[in-house]
Amino acid sequence: MMPSFSTILLKRLIAFSRFSLSSTVIVAIVKNSPTSPAAVPQGSKVWQKRDLKSNASCALYSYFDSFYTCPMQMVLMGTGTSHGIPVIGCSCKVCTSRDKKDKRYRCSAYITSEENTALRTDIVIDTGPEFRIQALKYTIRRLDAVLLTHSHADHLHGLDDLRIFSFVKPKECAADKQALADRANACPGAGQGDMSCAGQVANPYFKADMKPLPIYANSNTIADVKNRFDYVFHEVKQGGGKPQLDMCDCAQFTPEAPLVINTLQILPVPLLHGTLHDSGWLISEVESDGKKHSFAYLTDCSNVPDDSIKLILEHAGILDQLVIDGLRVKPHSTHFSFDEALACAEKLGAKHTWLTHICHDKCHRDIQKYVNSQLHLYPVLESIVAQGGTVGPAWDGLTLKPDKVR
Numbered sequence: 567m568m569p570s571f572s573t574i575l576l577k578r579l580i581a582f583s584r585f586s587l588s589s590t591v592i593v594a595i596v597k598n599s600p601t602s603p604a605a606v607p608q609g610s611k612v613w614q615k616r617d618l619k620s621n622a623s624c625a626l627y628s629y630f631d632s633f634y635t636c637p638m639q640m641v642l643m644g645t646g647t648s649h650g651i652p653v654i655g656c657s658c659k660v661c662t663s664r665d666k667k668d669k670r671y672r673c674s675a676y677i678t679s680e681e682n683t684a685l686r687t688d689i690v691i692d693t694g695p696e697f698r699i700q701a702l703k704y705t706i707r708r709l710d711a712v713l714l715t716h717s718h719a720d721h722l723h724g725l726d727d728l729r730i731f732s733f734v735k736p737k738e739c740a741a742d743k744q745a746l747a748d749r750a751n752a753c754p755g756a757g758q759g760d761m762s763c764a765g766q767v768a769n770p771y772f773k774a775d776m777k778p779l780p781i782y783a784n785s786n787t788i789a790d791v792k793n794r795f796d797y798v799f800h801e802v803k804q805g806g807g808k809p810q811l812d813m814c815d816c817a818q819f820t821p822e823a824p825l826v827i828n829t830l831q832i833l834p835v836p837l838l839h840g841t842l843h844d845s846g847w848l849i850s851e852v853e854s855d856g857k858k859h860s861f862a863y864l865t866d867c868s869n870v871p872d873d874s875i876k877l878i879l880e881h882a883g884i885l886d887q888l889v890i891d892g893l894r895v896k897p898h899s900t901h902f903s904f905d906e907a908l909a910c911a912e913k914l915g916a917k918h919t920w921l922t923h924i925c926h927d928k929c930h931r932d933i934q935k936y937v938n939s940q941l942h943l944y945p946v947l948e949s950i951v952a953q954g955g956t957v958g959p960a961w962d963g964l965t966l967k968p969d970k971v972r
């Protein structure tokens with residue numbers, strides 16, 4: 567006799583729960599459960615909420631992937647300035663705060679999309695000194711690409727830890743093979759790659775025809791990376807590992823010919839960081855409402871040139887999320903102050919604006935109070951907040967999504 571849908575679901579839960587006992591898996595029990603996933607109609611209330619840490623829920627996603635897709639999301643893995651917070655040796659009120667939102671790793675973001683389909687995409691912006699810790703904390707298992715803003719140490723010096731994503735093949739397990747078989751049954755032609763973890767198609771770079779991991783950055787950042795990590799780009803004697811990286815100049819990408827990675831369209835946004843030219847990133851995807859939604863990630867910067875503002879306004883579609891450099895109240899030569907960041911955000915009018923690259927001058931709560939007190943100076947932002955939008959400091963672990971795409 568064929569097992570019922572609920573029985574299969576239960577078996578899967580038990581099988582995969584060993585991967586993550588702390589997983590947050592919420593499963594709505596379906597009345598009149600159909601006997602196969604194909605029988606579940608589109609838009610059905612069969613769902614589960616996925617914690618990024620959860621491998622078990624990842625497996626469940628694969629089960630439903632023929633009728634359920636996931637829009638892009640961005641997890642801010644770090645929101646602190648170059649020292650991070652707490653600053654080593656500092657006993658100020660912020661560095662000793664017990665508020666979790668006052669603990670800030672160096673700036674980095676993890677973007678995913680279509681996490682339950684063969685078009686799954688995983689991208690990281692910047693690989694700072696805490697990249698390994700961030701990758702473990704936010705369960706990064708594979709990467710399609712890395713986007714670099716610039717070559718300062720706080721954004722780059724975890725680069726060597728990319729080698730796990732370009733050099734090492736993760737172990738397969740029986741559960742992976744079952745998920746692969748399920749995928750092949752549900753979607754002929756899909757699941758050609760091997761599986762790196764439950765429900766995920768393995769990084770194609772892990773296959774026999776291994777390719778280096780693409781790193782996108784502007785030309786001066788690429789020159790600095792090649793200088794600082796020269797061993798990566800030279801023949802070395804056998805033994806020891808090093809990342810396999812393909813450095814790609816992002817100047818080639820334009821609104822007419824953007825960088826396309828699976829369902830995501832990506833554009834570099836030229837910024838000025840003092841006198842240094844660096845890159846913000848505009849990440850876009852057409853969501854289930856049929857509209858183009860975008861996230862803009864703009865750090866580090868003390869100036870967003872008019873052409874870059876225009877680029878975002880003309881090509882973002884709906885700008886749901888803006889993450890922007892906002893160091894502190896006092897002006898700084900290479901970073902936006904809070905007010906300078908708000909003035910720039912005023913021009914962009916995102917539904918949600920988040921300050922990042924924050925220093926230890928003020929605690930999270932006081933930064934929000936400060937922003938609220940200044941909002942009357944920025945009528946566009948004030949009106950966005952009045953309509954349910956956000957303007958405030960980001961925090962580590964903040965997850966950003968397109969606004970109401972379903």
Ligand SMILES: [Zn+2]
Binds near residue numbers: 647673720721866
């Ligand atoms: Zn920085």
Ligand SMILES: [Zn+2]
Binds near residue numbers: 659661662926
């Ligand atoms: Zn401090």
Ligand SMILES: [Zn+2]
Binds near residue numbers: 718839
């Ligand atoms: Zn910098």
